Amino acid sequence: MVSMPLLKVDRVTCGYGDMQVLTDVSIEVQRGEVVSIIGPNGAGKSTVMKAVFGLLHPWSGTIEFDGVDISRHEPYQIVETGMCYVPQVANVFTELTVDENLDMGAFVRADSEVGQRKEQIFELFPRLYERRRQKAGKMSGGERQMVAMGSALMLDPKLILLDEPSAGLAPKMVDHIFERIVHINQTFNIAVMMVEQNAKQSLQMAHRGYVMASGENRVEGTGEELLNDPDVARLYLGG
Template sequence: MPALLTVDTISAGYGDSEILHDVSMEVHEGEIVSIIGPNGAGKSTLMKTVFGLLHPKKGSIRFGEHDISHHSPYRIVEVGMCYVPQVANVFTDLTVEENLEMGAFLLKGGDIGARKERIFELFPRLKERRRQRAGKMSGGERQMVAMGSALMLDPKLVLMDEPSAGLSPKMVEVIFERIAEINRQDGPAILMVEQNAQLSLQMAHRGYVLASGENRVEGTGKDLLNDPEVARLYLGG
């Protein structure tokens, strides 16, 4: 079965600085794929390149039938991919409900109300705070708002950059439970960059290890967790 997302030997970076060197990876429908690696490995750069915030200097990116290598983020959202960045991922002056409505900005003639209710079922805490401004919420609650907004268009693939960053251990557990639930409910595939490598690999179907902007290891989440070299270099084992 063809991959939903295919990243083929891309190199990318900022200006004359090349961060990624011939990186390749795939995501299939229904998968959770985790990208791990040390700080500065190029993980966030890879996510930004996939989503069109950066363009590859070489190589290609395909999403379904579309070559999106040089698409804008707007066009990439149109074909079914959404992105939850690590920071600045909500409109702080808008309420929870308004943030969700902003997430559905491409929807024409659909039932936004029904989609909001699905998000509220997934994140009951947001329903309780639907009229609260996002800027007055905790970090974990804002992360729920960002994830909910990304799901309003029923994407085929959601990119998540460090979803647990800055959260308390209890809230990290809640957020990862919700990520698993999103994926279980015939939901989108998920490509995730996460510093909590152990936790992300435990829930991932497959994973990739990046180091110095290059592919180092790939395999199932379980295989990477059980790989002594991966554990020694990247999991603190």
Template sequence: MPLLKVDGITCGYGDAEILSNVSMEIGNAEIVSIIGPNGAGKSTLMKAVFGLLHPWRGTISFNGQDISRFEPYEIVRTGMCYVPQVDNVFTWLTVEENLEIGAYTLTGASLQERKDTVFELFPRLAERRRQRAGKMSGGERQMVAMGSALMLDPSLLLLDEPSAGLAPKMVEHIFDRIRTINRTGLAIMMVEQNAKQSLQMAHRGYVLASGENRVEGTGQELLNDPDVARLYLGG
């Protein structure tokens, strides 16, 4: 049974249909990359999975439970966390305070244990634990956002454009951290404009275009597909 199963969902905003009969799956401890041109519906798919939009048709199941009508706070309790592309940290709070907000249901030893785990994954955050997030670089803020999402020890992490706006060196560092997080057994669904790099690290991938499934396969299969390369990878 897949960890996450999106089965033929159609949804959008107001009367505007963005996704049409889209399906996908994520298995335990998989990295699955969603790629496609701007306006393809990638971020809309992620919002639907996290309950920020509800499908008009079709279903979304997580750990065998239908979560199609769940609200985000209910979905978090099932073991899924989401890192949006923008406005993903509390800029006026310190790194440590951001992490503690991410662990709003934890106290005492459990809270400290999760903070220690996050600081082990992101040593730079440990060094800057008392620094305000708003004074950090874009890449460091992305680490804070990811660390905060990991505080509740989810089984699925949703990442919306984790490399957006980052310098190339920091992009490499963020992707390296994503690989490290995945090696702990955490499944990751990633929407990413940096298609080549995301497919290189993905176990499987899906190509969306005009709100519909176009191609799916392993990351390597999509990288080697000449049509995918020509239309979506720039060569």
């Protein structure tokens, strides 16, 4: 018996205003799975994220999360179902401290649960505990990314959406962020769907991947299959 996907994007077409970006895009994420979406700039990868999180609504097609059609839901409704989104930019409250950012992330949780969850986040990102009183706007790009991911995890989501989590980070910090993503998936059993320009590294950690180009699905398979596909390597992995 095939299990029902946690997230099912089924033949979604959408865009901005009159400009169509996605055409019949279909993507699935199973429970506890890491899925990476790769492709060139302008492929529509971030648009998929925005459509899934309700920042854009499909012109056609459907989006289901945990068995519920969320195609017309707004972001605040989607958060309440157990999905969080970490955008590439403007993903922290710069004038708030680390502690305050985490508290903001827990806005739909009971007060009694916040302290315990925050302890788990500090165990995951020890540097945030060290700098918990510091304003997020004074932190490095990598540290802000940790704050953003920690804030999303405060909600104990079933699925976290990560849009370019390694963008603009130093190589050593990129390795650390990817390591933490694997830890989040394996330790907290949280499904991850990420858009990432660092295609090779993201596919190495992904259970499955999708290659997009010009707003359409082009190739899909396990992370290993895509890494070993000569056409994918030539066109999208720089090899």
